Amino acid sequence: SQKIEQNSEALNIQEGKTATLTCNYTNYSPAYLQWYRQDPGRGPVFLLLIRENEKEKRKERLKVTFDTTLKQSLFHITASQPADSATYLCAPGHSNYQLIWGAGTKLIIKP
Amino acid sequence: DTAVSQTPKYLVTQMGNDKSIKCEQNLGHDTMYWYKQDSKKFLKIMFSYNNKELIINETVPNRFSPKSPDKAHLNLHINSLELGDSAVYFCASKPNLGADSPLHFGNGTRLTVT
Numbered sequence: 540s541q542k543i544e545q546n547s548e549a550l551n552i553q554e555g556k557t558a559t560l561t562c563n564y565t566n567y568s569p570a571y572l573q574w575y576r577q578d579p580g581r582g583p584v585f586l587l588l589i590r591e592n593e594k595e596k597r598k599e600r601l602k603v604t605f606d607t608t609l610k611q612s613l614f615h616i617t618a619s620q621p622a623d624s625a626t627y628l629c630a631p632g633h634s635n636y637q638l639i640w641g642a643g644t645k646l647i648i649k650p
Numbered sequence: 651d652t653a654v655s656q657t658p659k660y661l662v663t664q665m666g667n668d669k670s671i672k673c674e675q676n677l678g679h680d681t682m683y684w685y686k687q688d689s690k691k692f693l694k695i696m697f698s699y700n701n702k703e704l705i706i707n708e709t710v711p712n713r714f715s716p717k718s719p720d721k722a723h724l725n726l727h728i729n730s731l732e733l734g735d736s737a738v739y740f741c742a743s744k745p746n747l748g749a750d751s752p753l754h755f756g757n758g759t760r761l762t763v764t
Contacts, residue, residue: 571750582654582740582755583693590750626691632750637706640693 541567543641545629551647552619560614560644562629569631569639572605572612577626577643586627587614619648653677656741656756663731664764671726671759673741679754681705681747682724684716685740687758693740699724700747728761736763 544563552558562572571590575583589596589605589612596603602615612631616623626645630638654675663669675682683706684696698706702718713729724741738760742753 573750573752575752580757582742582757583753584755585752588750588752628693630693635706636748636750637695637698638753642691 541565541633541639543629543631543639545627545641546644547642549645549647551649554619554621554648554650556619558616558619558623558646558648560627560629560646562612562614562631562641564610564612564631564639567631567633568607568610569633571632572603573630573632573638574603574612574614575628575630577628583628616646621648621650624648654741654743654754654756656739656759658759659757660760660762662762662764665731665733667731668727668729669731669761670728671739671741671761673724673726673756675722675741675743675754677743677745677754678722679743679745680721681744682718682721683742683753684724684726685742685755687738687740689737696739697724697726698747705747731761731763733763736761 542565573588574586577583587603589603600617604613626643628643629641681700685693697716699718715727718724738758740758741756
């Protein structure tokens, strides 16, 4: 069955550095992949979408890559700030445009 | 204005009771979902509706019954609540079924069954 793996442990990053989060998927080939941010007590909020024919997508300080050979997506936040602290969820697209969700990586940016 | 709103935010109830969660979206979207987020934070799809029609019904106990009176509303009724139903339930919507467009989530309903 399809499986999504994200860093299970929290990622601690010093403010100003680049945070890199990993999403690996197995047993299928998604046509696209979405990244969401989830704060405690809130619903996930969409950040970026990348399609299989795109190597990289950027939005302000965010960058996502999609390597269909490695079956991996990387999510980067440059010049990280304490306000970037949250859980980040990876969601590759499945058939019928449904998403399969990773458990998320908790990112902590220390001042 | 909240795009996707759920009520209540917290729900504490005893085993065996019946409860409902309501969801409304003001985005004009055709497609709505119910997701369950368990203690390990995985989001699992429960139901999907498109223009008031049930499209996806994952392997969810039939104690869970969704109802969509119109395409802006999707409610979830749960009968005979069990301890294992304790979780956070999220409503979400997107413009239409056949698109990779992002989901818009409500802020969840934390259900605790004692």
